[in-house]
Amino acid sequence: MHILRFIRKTYQYFVDKPLQTGTVLQDSYQVLDLIGTGSYGIVYLCKDLKTMENKGLKQLRPSKQRKRNEVDIFNKEIAVLRMLEHKNMPTLYESFSHNGNFFYVMSYMEGDNLDKQIFFKKKTFNEKESLLFLAHLLELIDYLHKKDIYHLDLRIPNIMLKNDEPFLIDFGLAKHVASDGPVYSRKAIMEMKLQDYYDLGDILLYLLYTTYSSKSKKALPWTEELSLADETVHLLKRLLRLLRPYSNSSEIQTDLHAAIKAKGGH
Structure with missing residues (x-):
C-alpha cells in the first residue's frame, strides 16, 4: 500500500x-x-x-x-x-x-478560511460568539438542504470568514438529490442531512475550544473540559448524535435560540 x-x-x-x-x-x-x-x-x-x-x-x-x-x-x-x-x-x-x-x-472570495483564522491569526470565539456563528452557518446549510443539496464536507478550511460572516466554499463532495440523477433512499438522504448536522456540531466544538486553556495534562472529553451552558451542551449532544439526532433545521434553530438566549443573546 x-x-x-x-x-x-x-x-x-x-x-x-x-x-x-x-x-x-x-x-x-x-x-x-x-x-x-x-x-x-x-x-x-x-x-x-x-x-x-x-x-x-x-x-x-x-x-x-x-x-x-x-x-x-x-x-x-x-x-x-x-x-x-x-x-x-x-x-x-x-x-x-x-x-x-x-x-x-x-x-473570488478575499480573506482567510476559518482554519487559518483560528490557528495562524489566533482568532477566538467565546460561547455566545460561537453560537451566533453557528446560526449563520445553519442558515447556509438550510438554504442548501431546501435545494436538495448536501455539502458533506463542512470543515473549517472550507469556510471563509469576511466581516465575521461565514462563506461556504469547496462543493467537491456535495451531492444534489435530483429527480433525474441517482435514486437515493429516504434513509440515504437522511444520513446525508445528519452528516451536515454532525459537521456543524464539530465546527461548533472547534470554535468553543478557541478560548479553552488546558489546566490538566490529561485529555478529557469536551463535556468535562468545557464549561458550557446546559442549553449549549444539549445542542452539541444532539448535533453530534450523542442524544437523539435532529431531523430538521427548525429543531436545531429552536435549541440554538435557547442556547443563545441563555448566554444573554436575542
Whole structure:
C-alpha cells in the first residue's frame, strides 16, 4: 500500500504541475497566483481580462482526467454551483476545457478560511460568539438542504470568514438529490442531512475550544473540559448524535435560540 501511494504521489507531482503565472485561458482569464490544491483540484486567482475583476479558477488535477468517474465528479460540482444563488456562496461564471484540461470560473472570495483564522491569526470565539456563528452557518446549510443539496464536507478550511460572516466554499463532495440523477433512499438522504448536522456540531466544538486553556495534562472529553451552558451542551449532544439526532433545521434553530438566549443573546 505504501509503495502504491508513493507511486501515485510521485505521478501527481510530475503530472499536476500548476499553471504558470501569466498564463491566459480562453483569451479571458490570466493566472495571477496559486491559491491552493486539494485532492481533486488546483485553484488559482485570476484576472478576468474583459471585466478586470479578480475571479477564482479551479482546474481538475491532470492526474484525475484519465478516469471518467473523476471527470464526472468535477462536472457534478459544476452542476451544484450552477444552482447556487447566495451571497455567501460561490457564483459560477462558466466552465470550459483547454488543451485537454477541465476548468471552471467562479467568484473570488478575499480573506482567510476559518482554519487559518483560528490557528495562524489566533482568532477566538467565546460561547455566545460561537453560537451566533453557528446560526449563520445553519442558515447556509438550510438554504442548501431546501435545494436538495448536501455539502458533506463542512470543515473549517472550507469556510471563509469576511466581516465575521461565514462563506461556504469547496462543493467537491456535495451531492444534489435530483429527480433525474441517482435514486437515493429516504434513509440515504437522511444520513446525508445528519452528516451536515454532525459537521456543524464539530465546527461548533472547534470554535468553543478557541478560548479553552488546558489546566490538566490529561485529555478529557469536551463535556468535562468545557464549561458550557446546559442549553449549549444539549445542542452539541444532539448535533453530534450523542442524544437523539435532529431531523430538521427548525429543531436545531429552536435549541440554538435557547442556547443563545441563555448566554444573554436575542
